[in-house]
Structure formats: C-alpha cells, structure tokens
Amino acid sequence: MDNKVDALSRLSTSLLIMILSLLPFREAARTGVLARQWRHLWRETTNIEFNENFFVRTDESLEEQHFQRCAFITFVKSFLTQYSQAVIDRFVLVSSRPNHFLLDMTNSINFAVSRHVKDLELDFSDPTWEEDIYDDCYEADFELPSHVYEFGSLIESLKLYSCIFNASRFCNFQALKSLSLGWISISMASLDVVLRDCPLESLSLKRCWNLEHFHISSSELGLKRLVIDKCEFVHDYLSIQGPTFEYFKYSGSVAQFYLENQLEMKEADLDFRMETEFGEGLGVYIYDLVLELCAVRVLTVCSALLQIIPSGEEPTCLQTPMQVRHLIMKTAVHENEYYGIRFMLYSCPLLEILTLDIGPARIFEDYEPPFAFSVDDFWTTNSDMVQRCIDSTLRVVNVKGFKGTVNQLYLLRYILHFGRSLEEFNIYVSNEDGEDGTNRDTNMARAHGITQLYRAARNLRISFF
Ligand SMILES: *[C@@H]1O[C@H](CO)[C@@H](O)[C@H](O)[C@H]1NC(C)=O
Numbered sequence: 001m002d003n004k005v006d007a008l009s010r011l012s013t014s015l016l017i018m019i020l021s022l023l024p025f026r027e028a029a030r031t032g033v034l035a036r037q038w039r040h041l042w043r044e045t046t047n048i049e050f051n052e053n054f055f056v057r058t059d060e061s062l063e064e065q066h067f068q069r070c071a072f073i074t075f076v077k078s079f080l081t082q083y084s085q086a087v088i089d090r091f092v093l094v095s096s097r098p099n100h101f102l103l104d105m106t107n108s109i110n111f112a113v114s115r116h117v118k119d120l121e122l123d124f125s126d127p128t129w130e131e132d133i134y135d136d137c138y139e140a141d142f143e144l145p146s147h148v149y150e151f152g153s154l155i156e157s158l159k160l161y162s163c164i165f166n167a168s169r170f171c172n173f174q175a176l177k178s179l180s181l182g183w184i185s186i187s188m189a190s191l192d193v194v195l196r197d198c199p200l201e202s203l204s205l206k207r208c209w210n211l212e213h214f215h216i217s218s219s220e221l222g223l224k225r226l227v228i229d230k231c232e233f234v235h236d237y238l239s240i241q242g243p244t245f246e247y248f249k250y251s252g253s254v255a256q257f258y259l260e261n262q263l264e265m266k267e268a269d270l271d272f273r274m275e276t277e278f279g280e281g282l283g284v285y286i287y288d289l290v291l292e293l294c295a296v297r298v299l300t301v302c303s304a305l306l307q308i309i310p311s312g313e314e315p316t317c318l319q320t321p322m323q324v325r326h327l328i329m330k331t332a333v334h335e336n337e338y339y340g341i342r343f344m345l346y347s348c349p350l351l352e353i354l355t356l357d358i359g360p361a362r363i364f365e366d367y368e369p370p371f372a373f374s375v376d377d378f379w380t381t382n383s384d385m386v387q388r389c390i391d392s393t394l395r396v397v398n399v400k401g402f403k404g405t406v407n408q409l410y411l412l413r414y415i416l417h418f419g420r421s422l423e424e425f426n427i428y429v430s431n432e433d434g435e436d437g438t439n440r441d442t443n444m445a446r447a448h449g450i451t452q453l454y455r456a457a458r459n460l461r462i463s464f465f
Pocket of ligand 1: 166167168169
C-alpha cells in the first residue's frame with residue numbers, strides 16, 4: 001500500500017484531483033487518511049456529493065436528527081469555503097428538510113452553478129416516504145433557486161426530486177440532455193414545454209403525480225430513453241408517437257399503451273407489480289404493448305405480466321416473433337406464471353440468454369389460466385411444443401434466488417431436457433431461510449441435484465454460486 005501511495009504522490013496535483021474525482025465522494029474522502037499530503041487533496045474533487053443520509057440517522061429522535069442535520073450543514077459550508085476548483089463536474093445535494101436551512105441550501109446550489117456544474121442532482125425527498133403506495137401528501141416545499149435557470153446553460157444532466165420548478169424557465173437549459181424528475185406533481189403541459197425547449201435524450205419520471213396521462217407526439221424530439229417509474233396518472237394511458245426510443249422502462253399498474261414505430265428499441269423493462277387486479281382487459285393491453293416492443297434485444301418482464309399476458313389476444317404466443325436475445329423474467333415460478341413463461345419463450349425464437357430472477361411476486365388470487373392444466377404435468381405433457389429457442393439458440397441460463405422448489409425443478413428439468421445448444425447453466429443459490437426449515441445449505445444440496453437430471457447438451461457447464 002505504501003509503495004502505491006508513494007507512486008501516486010509523484011503524480012501532479014491536477015492529475016491526482018482528476019483521479020479522485022472518479023471516485024464516489026465518500027471514497028475520495030477516505031483517501032484523506034492515506035498520507036499527509038493527501039489529507040486535504042480530496043477536498044478538491046470535482047465530483048461532490050453532499051448527502052444528509054451520511055450524517056442523519058432516521059432511527060434517532062427528531063431532536064438528535066436535527067443536531068445531525070446541523071453537523072451536515074456545517075460540513076457543507078466548511079467544504080465550500082475551502083474549495084478552490086473553478087469547474088465542478090457533478091454536484092449532488094440530498095436533504096429531506098431543505099427549508100430548515102433555506103439559505104445554506106440555496107447558497108450551495110448557487111455555488112455549484114457558478115462553478116459551471118454539468119451534472120446537478122437535488123434530492124429533497126424523505127427516505128421514509130412510501131414508494132409502492134400512492135399518496136399525495138408528499139408536497140414539495142423547496143423551490144429551485146432562480147440562479148439555476150439564469151446561469152444553468154451548461155447543465156447537461158439535471159435531477160430534481162421533491163423540488164418545485166417552473167417549466168417555462170427551462171428555455172435557458174440549452175445543454176440539457178438528461179432530466180430526472182421525482183416526487184412532484186407535474187402536468188403533461190409542463191413536460192411538453194421542457195421537451196420543446198431542451199435537447200433531451202433521456203427523461204425519467206419517478207413517483208410523479210397529477211399527470212392526466214402521458215402523451216408525446218412530436219417526431220422532432222431526440223428523446224432516446226424514457227423511464228416512467230410508479231407515477232400516478234389520472235387516466236391510465238400512455239401514447240408515444242414520434243420519438244424512437246432505445247430504452248423504455250415502465251413500472252406501475254397496467255395502462256393502455258400506444259407506442260408506434262419502436263423499431264430502434266434495444267432494451268425494455270416492464271414491471272406491473274403495482275397492479276392489484278387480474279382482468280382479461282389487461283391482457284389485451286399488455287399483449288399489444290409487448291407486440292410494439294418486438295424489436296428489443298434485451299427484455300425484462302415481471303410475474304404480473306407472465307400471469308396476465310396469456311389472457312390477451314393470443315394465449316400461446318405473440319403473433320410476431322420478438323428479436324429478444326436476452327430475456328430476464330422476474331418470477332416466483334408460481335404455477336399461475338406457467339402459461340406466461342411458455343408464452344414468452346415461444347415468442348422469442350432467437351433467445352440466447354435466459355435469466356430467471358426468482359423472488360417474491362404479486363400472485364393474483366383470481367387468476368384464471370387460458371386452458372385447464374395439471375401443475376405436475378405442464379412441462380412434460382406439452383413437450384411436442386418445444387420452444388424453438390430452447391431447442392436451438394439458447395446458450396446460457398442464469399437462475400438467481402434458486403431454492404429448489406418443485407415448480408423451479410420442473411421448469412429447469414424441462415429446459416435441460418431440450419436445451420441442445422446450452423453451454424452454461426449458472427445457479428445462484430438463495431441465501432434465504434425458508435418457512436419449511438430450508439436454508440442455504442439445503443438449497444445448495446438441491447441445486448447439486450440438478451446435475452443428475454437428463455440433459456440434451458453434451459458440453460454443458462453447470463456452475464453454482
Ligand atoms: C414561470 O415563469 C414564467 C416565465 O418566467 C413566468 O411568467 C410565470 O409567472 C412563472 N410561474 C410561476 C408559477 O412562478
């Protein structure tokens with residue numbers, strides 16, 4: 001270690017600061033103990049992250065939290081007083097009570113903007129807020145300082161969580177490529193203004209509310225990435241005509257989607273965990289959405305989608321084959337998902353990598369399968385309908401959270417039995433203890449049992465982790 005520190009010490013100060021700036025802020029701070037001349041060097045990092053959560057413990061009394069917050073503010077102030085770099089690359093400020101320190105917050109944000117910050121992240125949300133339950137009472141009370149609009153023309157990436165802003169004043173953000181908004185009430189009209197005025201390539205909305213619906217229709221937009229994460233819409237419909245995305249992520253309840261011409265899309269992630277009801281109408285919505293996404297190469301789906309999709313227009317597969325090469329299923333491998341798992345495998349004839357990410361999921365109690373079936377025979381009785389991908393293109397299977405339940409073993413046995421081109425089978429054993437007394441050791445023993453099963457591939461490598 002000493003030798004390495006010595007070698008580093010011969011580098012110029014400016015180079016060292018560049019290296020330090022590549023480290024997360026906390027790691028950079030820890031270099032202060034490496035050597036005497038390093039003690040203050042980290043304070044020149046251009047990657048500054050002031051995070052209240054490094055100081056405030058939410059399990060302490062409110063009074064104690066207040067003292068901890070004051071210590072945080074003192075740290076911020078002393079850091080900025082000593083700071084001497086002319087340009088800041090990234091500036092992060094996280095605090096859940098910004099209005100208790102309004103002046104200090106505003107000053108530090110203005111400081112970052114005056115040093116030509118490129119990546120500005122302001123998060124005033126509270127770590128105790130519920131993500132999975134819609135609730136409108138999380139009103140923001142901090143307003144984006146005026147200085148940011150006036151001098152923020154170099155900002156390329158902006159994140160505003162629980163921070164009030166005026167969309168009409170975004171016209172100065174001529175370099176803004178990435179915008180992430182969260183924990184705020186927002187209207188489609190405001191988003192339209194921002195999209196019109198800024199050259200956005202990436203838009204992310206997390207836990208926003210009061211959106212009437214989501215609608216983009218201009219073909220002049222350069223938007224390539226869209227993330228909609230647990231937002232609350234007045235009308236559950238999303239319509240996208242014009243921009244061709246490369247990445248699309250949706251998390252929330254099932255909505256009506258109108259996506260057009262998404263042939264450039266490389267990756268999509270669909271998470272309907274928030275959906276509480278099983279209904280046939282929803283099947284049609286999901287079926288149509290997945291059909292629009294048929295160009296994606298990497299697709300992540302959830303358990304709710306697997307349960308609902310066969311109740312759409314076709315119960316067995318999509319009418320147009322997908323281009324998916326890597327399919328990630330977040331699944332409980334519950335029997336309610338059987339038809340959906342088969343549906344997706346059928347619909348991805350070029351699949352090369354299959355990842356089963358096994359964990360708890362929403363299982364619909366009122367689920368109804370498209371056809372009656374026996375849980376024990378499902379994967380064996382229909383073996384004449386071997387999915388083309390399993391038979392020919394599938395090379396790698398990753399199983400995460402393996403516990404060796406009967407359902408998991410049925411599915412894996414089926415894949416091994418027909419996967420003639422399989423090369424790798426990676427099993428990541430769950431560390432969780434089961435209610436039935438199972439633990440990592442029993443899970444691992446069951447995993448090893450897999451090596452005893454018949455397999456179609458000659459040179460298959462099965463690994464356990
Ligand atoms: C938002 O900014 C515009 C343009 O500067 C201004 O006319 C309007 O009053 C502002 N709205 C609010 C609510 O402050």
